[in-house]
Amino acid sequence: MTHEELRDLLPDLLHGRLEGVRLSVLDGHLAECAECREELAALELVRNVPSFEPLIDAARIGSVIPPYASPLVTRPSPIRRPAFQLLLVAAAVVVVVGSVLLNRIAAVAPVSNAAQRPVAATPSQTNAGVPTRSVVPTRRSRIRSATESLATTPTVSRPRELQVAAGLQDLSDNGVRQLLRELDSFDGLPSSEPDPIGLSDSSSGGAR
């Protein structure tokens, strides 16, 4: 062993951790090396200095340690949906609520208004292969069909696909999945003319 390696063992010698060959080799080295003897003396001096640490009341500390709580018996953490999915669900709820309000307004307004309002062209009416921003066949057709049905029926009924539970918290997992599927089916384009309904600004903060 080199001088440096033996020097490294001095603290282990202090703490009685050496035995066998290493102990005898170090003992032999100390007999010949004044530098290492001097270093050992300094280390002994440092080690023997009282550090004035307070006497710790182990029993008292032991009594404040709470009992072990096994992970198996802990209450399962609530299902945490990713933040994006929550925003998506919130946006879906806002869209659905807005559609419901739309239907109610359309039901109250005269049918001719709906006919005079520029309606987004259906795919059959557009020039083939020329997409326009106002083409919203899916949503519009649903609303139009709902409006037409309202014109003929005395009572207002919500289109089946727009029904929504009283609150988000009342939705079951299946309900949430259905909402998400409906949202996926929306093409996301705004209507050609914003409808004059009093939606709050939060309706624009949908998922991105």
Next chain:
Amino acid sequence: MDDTDLELIGRWKAGDSRAATKLVGRHSQALARFCISSGERVEVEEVVQDTFVRAFGAIDSFRGESSFRTWLFTIARRLILDRRRAEKRRRNTVEVQEGDSVSEYGALDAIVADEAAERVRLALGTLTEMQREVFTLRVQQGMAYRDIAAIVGSTEGAARVHYHNAVETIKRQLKDD
């Protein structure tokens, strides 16, 4: 024959609260010495208690790769650093800045009757914080470099260098006195 730390941990998990007390008794004084050497002077017992409460609260994260005492020291060191950051403007704790250590670290010298002990304290006060941590863990606690490195967040090689630099400084200081 005494139970090992892992056996006591297992007994505590099984519901034996005395096992926790036994572990506290086994390691608390060493923890207290470590706190003192790290500069925590005033609320040593509080730091020791917090360390054990945190350790037992997170016992499932102790994988046994290092010794239980090493793990405790790691927790205590983080606690002390957090407390320093939080109490930065309160000067109850003794902070030793590199190159400006004697007046702060030697604050307790007035109560030290032994001249040799006083010389050692002054010598330790000239070390950097890292050197003092490594040196006291190696000499006073007798820890291996691998465990020291885990506690101070360094490598074995760096810990070895810090130790030897500290030794040279201590020897020089003790010789000059």
